[in-house]
Ligand SMILES: NC(=O)C1=CN([C@@H]2O[C@H](COP(=O)(O)OP(=O)(O)OC[C@H]3O[C@@H](n4cnc5c(N)ncnc54)[C@H](O)[C@@H]3O)[C@@H](O)[C@H]2O)C=CC1
């Protein structure tokens with residue numbers, strides 16, 4: 619019998635815990651790293667992570683530790699699931715602990731502030747493992763639904779297709795169907811920018827602008843995501859796949875999405891501080907809207923919806939004023 623695949627998942631937040639369950643259900647031996655001892659204790663003694671998924675039983679082959687070295691030892695896959703803006707610091711600490719041939723897997727959907735790097739670029743910058751040992755999991759994967767083993771498809775992307783196939787096999791379950799893709803740039807941008815568009819749609823929903831507005835924002839949001847992707851060398855077809863349209867539709871239609879909910883609260887008139895105070899988990903678009911806009915400007919790409927979100931979230935622009943500005947931009951052909 620062949621040895622079971624080992625996976626370390628750093629850390630045990632919402633998506634880390636749910637994806638750890640997927641890996642375990644697919645037959646991997648999974649070790650979750652959590653910062654807080656009480657989370658580790660709960661996982662190991664009650665088989666639940668009550669802060670994130672109360673009442674959901676974790677599979678037998680998931681255990682937890684507060685020691686990142688213990689989690690990372692011998693791992694075939696080292697899955698990274700921290701907020702995008704803390705990844706660089708976290709990985710700098712973890713890099714010396716990584717198993718020699720481990721594949722680093724990013725679950726994160728963000729762009730780093732300051733450097734405007736995608737998560738796989740930050741990983742390579744810090745861990746220096748090369749793109750063939752860095753993979754990305756993305757797509758319409760709201761963690762709470764996955765933890766309830768509700769069906770979803772996903773994309774596992776790596777420049778080395780054989781590595782993507784190994785990861786695909788390691789996370790394929792009856793309820794989680796991963797497809798491979800070698801367009802890492804497109805897959806990561808799809809995930810990061812959909813959080814920004816999710817904020818925009820949430821704001822529109824909060825303002826009561828209706829479903830035509832939602833359909834328009836989703837479509838024009840995808841258009842600006844595709845423009846950015848093409849400027850960065852992505853395959854435009856990636857954006858009509860799970861990492862693009864699929865994820866965008868799930869986020870923009872679900873009350874489970876933190877980005878969508880964050881936007882809805884702003885659109886209803888909450889201040890930024892009030893909205894941050896009621897948001898318990900990571901809403902990546904709040905910070906990444908600025909880094910996505912930075913990336914777009916570096917490449918001369920026009921992203922009006924992203925710019926509007928930055929105006930509302932970071933510059934205190936009232937949503938009604940931002941909407942008026944967005945609608946009164948000069949008329950254009952749909953494709954250019
Ligand atoms: N929750 C979801 O449905 C999905 C989330 N994602 C992405 O996964 C990534 C992680 O998000 P979630 O798990 O949802 O967020 P979360 O807020 O539920 O969990 C974040 C985890 O990181 C830990 N953490 C926070 N600050 C840290 C620091 N400074 N150092 C080390 N650990 C720290 C927290 O303790 C927590 O375990 C994000 O990039 C998100 O966009 C992607 C797909 C689905």
Ligand SMILES: O=C(CO)COP(=O)(O)O
Nearest residue numbers: 757758759760875876877
């Ligand atoms: O990325 C996600 C679903 O695929 C989760 O979206 P939120 O981060 O907005 O909750």
